[in-house]
Amino acid sequence: MNLQDIYLNLKKDLEIVEQALARSVEADVAVLRDASLHLLKSGGKRMRPVFVLLSGHFGRYEVERLCRAAVALEMIHMATLVHDDVIDDADTRRGRKTVKAEWDNRVAMYAGDWLFARALRELADLGDHRVQVILAEAMRLMCLGEIEQIEDLYAERLSxxxxxxxIKRKTALLMSISCHLGALVAGASEEHIRLLRAYGYYVGMAFQLTDDVLDLTGDERILGKPAGSDLKQGNVTLPVLHVLHTGTADHRQKILDFLRSQGMADNLGEVLDIVRGGGGVEATLELSRRYLNKAIDCLNRLPDSHQRESLRLIAEFIVRRNY
Structure with a gap:
C-alpha cells in the first residue's frame, strides 16, 4: 500500500467531505462566497480530514458525524492560511493567487473569520460539548503561536x-486535534484516543520540521515560493538556529547581519549556502525522524488494521517528502 492507495480507499468519504466543504462556505454575500471557494479550489492534501476519518475507524465509524469534524478542522486550517497570507504579504499559494492578492487584505481577513465561524457551526451540530471545548482551547493556543511568531521575527537569540x-502551536496542534476528534467522535476508548492524539502531535512536529528544511532546500517550481522565503520574512527556523549556535564566528555574523537588516540585505543566497552547509539541515531532519519514531511507537500500541498501516505510511511520507 502507498499514499495513493490510502486516498483511493478513502475516496468515497473524502468526496462527502469535499461536498460538505463546498456547502459550508456558501454565503449570501458574494465576495465571501467567492473568496472562500477560491481557497477551497486551490486544493491541498486534505490531511486533517484524512486523519479524522482514519482515526474514526478505531471506534464506531459513522461517516456523517466524522464528516462534520473533518469539515470543521479543514476550514480552520484554511482560515489560518488566509490570515497567514495577509501577515506574510504572500501573493501565491500552491501556485495560485492568494485571497489577499485576488481581492485585498480586508476581504481576506473577513473570509478567514467567515471560515472560523462556519467551522464552529459544524461542530455545534455534533451536539458534543467536549468537542467544542477541545477545539476552543486549540484555537486559543494557535493564536498564541501566531503572536509568538510575530514577536520572534528576525530574533537573534531564539531558544x-x-x-x-x-511549531507545536502553529502546526502540530491541529494535526493532533484531528486525530483526537476523529477518535472521540467515533467513541473510541480513552487509551486509543490518547495514542492517536499523541501520534498526531508527533507527526505534526515532524511535518513542520521537514517543512522548515524544504523552505531552504526545495525546488521553487514545486514549492510555489522562492527558497529561503521564511528567513527573508524573519521566521527563524531550526536549521538557522543550529548554525547560530554551532557555526563559525564568521558564519554566525553573516546570519546576524542579515537578521538585523530585517531581510533587506542582498546576501540571502550566501546566507542560505551557509545554513545548508552548516549542519542545520541534517540536525533538523534527524529531529524530524525522532518525532516520526515516536509517532510509529504510538501506532504500534493500537490494534493492527489497514487504518493503522495507513497512518504509518502517512507519517513516513511526511518526513521523507520533497514538497
Whole structure:
C-alpha cells in the first residue's frame, strides 16, 4: 500500500467531505462566497480530514458525524492560511493567487473569520460539548503561536524550547486535534484516543520540521515560493538556529547581519549556502525522524488494521517528502 492507495480507499468519504466543504462556505454575500471557494479550489492534501476519518475507524465509524469534524478542522486550517497570507504579504499559494492578492487584505481577513465561524457551526451540530471545548482551547493556543511568531521575527537569540513550542502551536496542534476528534467522535476508548492524539502531535512536529528544511532546500517550481522565503520574512527556523549556535564566528555574523537588516540585505543566497552547509539541515531532519519514531511507537500500541498501516505510511511520507 502507498499514499495513493490510502486516498483511493478513502475516496468515497473524502468526496462527502469535499461536498460538505463546498456547502459550508456558501454565503449570501458574494465576495465571501467567492473568496472562500477560491481557497477551497486551490486544493491541498486534505490531511486533517484524512486523519479524522482514519482515526474514526478505531471506534464506531459513522461517516456523517466524522464528516462534520473533518469539515470543521479543514476550514480552520484554511482560515489560518488566509490570515497567514495577509501577515506574510504572500501573493501565491500552491501556485495560485492568494485571497489577499485576488481581492485585498480586508476581504481576506473577513473570509478567514467567515471560515472560523462556519467551522464552529459544524461542530455545534455534533451536539458534543467536549468537542467544542477541545477545539476552543486549540484555537486559543494557535493564536498564541501566531503572536509568538510575530514577536520572534528576525530574533537573534531564539531558544530551541520556544521554537518547538511555536511549531507545536502553529502546526502540530491541529494535526493532533484531528486525530483526537476523529477518535472521540467515533467513541473510541480513552487509551486509543490518547495514542492517536499523541501520534498526531508527533507527526505534526515532524511535518513542520521537514517543512522548515524544504523552505531552504526545495525546488521553487514545486514549492510555489522562492527558497529561503521564511528567513527573508524573519521566521527563524531550526536549521538557522543550529548554525547560530554551532557555526563559525564568521558564519554566525553573516546570519546576524542579515537578521538585523530585517531581510533587506542582498546576501540571502550566501546566507542560505551557509545554513545548508552548516549542519542545520541534517540536525533538523534527524529531529524530524525522532518525532516520526515516536509517532510509529504510538501506532504500534493500537490494534493492527489497514487504518493503522495507513497512518504509518502517512507519517513516513511526511518526513521523507520533497514538497
Amino acid at each position: 530551541l524550547r520556544r521554537y518547538l513550542r511555536r
